Amino acid sequence: MIPLCLRTLCLLILLALPTLALGQEVDWKTTVGEAGDTLQQYLRFDTTNPPGDVTDAAQFLQRILEKENIPVTRYEAAPGKINLAARLKGSGSAKPILLLHHMDVVPADASRWNGINPFGGEIKDGQIWGRGAIDMKGTGVLQLYAFLTLARQKIPLDRDVMFMAVNDEEIGGTMGTRYMLDHHYEALDPAERLLGAAQL
Secondary structure: OEEHHHHHHHHHHHHHHHHHHOOOOOOHHHHHHHHHHHHHHHHOOOOEOOOOOOHHHHHHHHHHHHHOOOOEEEEEEEOOEEEEEEEEOOOOOOOOEEEEEEOOEOOOOHHHOOOOOOOOOEEEOOEEEOOOOOOOHHHHHHHHHHHHHHHHOOOOOOOOEEEEEEOOHHHOOOOOHHHHHHHOHHHOOOOOEEEEOOOO
């Protein structure tokens, strides 16, 4: 479960400073509503690891980004083991920041969810419920909408901002972050700051 009010507050904190500094208006109600809907949909993809097939979840995120005309690169470590990366270009005067989350989740025992579908993305008592809402699809959606808002508001950046969604974190990260470091290190640039969680 994840409190809607907490996620809303975190989203505002992530987005407010750069947009307010430029005096640009953000339609917060629409943005928060959109993020909540996205999280519910994201939770409905069963990305339990093992086996950890994130194909549909990755495609879901890719469609959202491409709808905003943001290019997405897919890195497939193995069938179903997909990593996604997108980048907003800055001036290059500072090293990039990487927003990183994982798409896979640990198994859920439905009998312990009090009648709630672990992959239903349901709202109950003001909370969004679903396996991965806290670890870590909820964080991923916060990162996604921070990233999208920077793009939509055309915020001038002194550094690149990267969004990355990886697989396989729940069983060691071999096909996720570790794979990206070993085989596509140049895609990370490398980043000066990482916001999120990684299994190396």
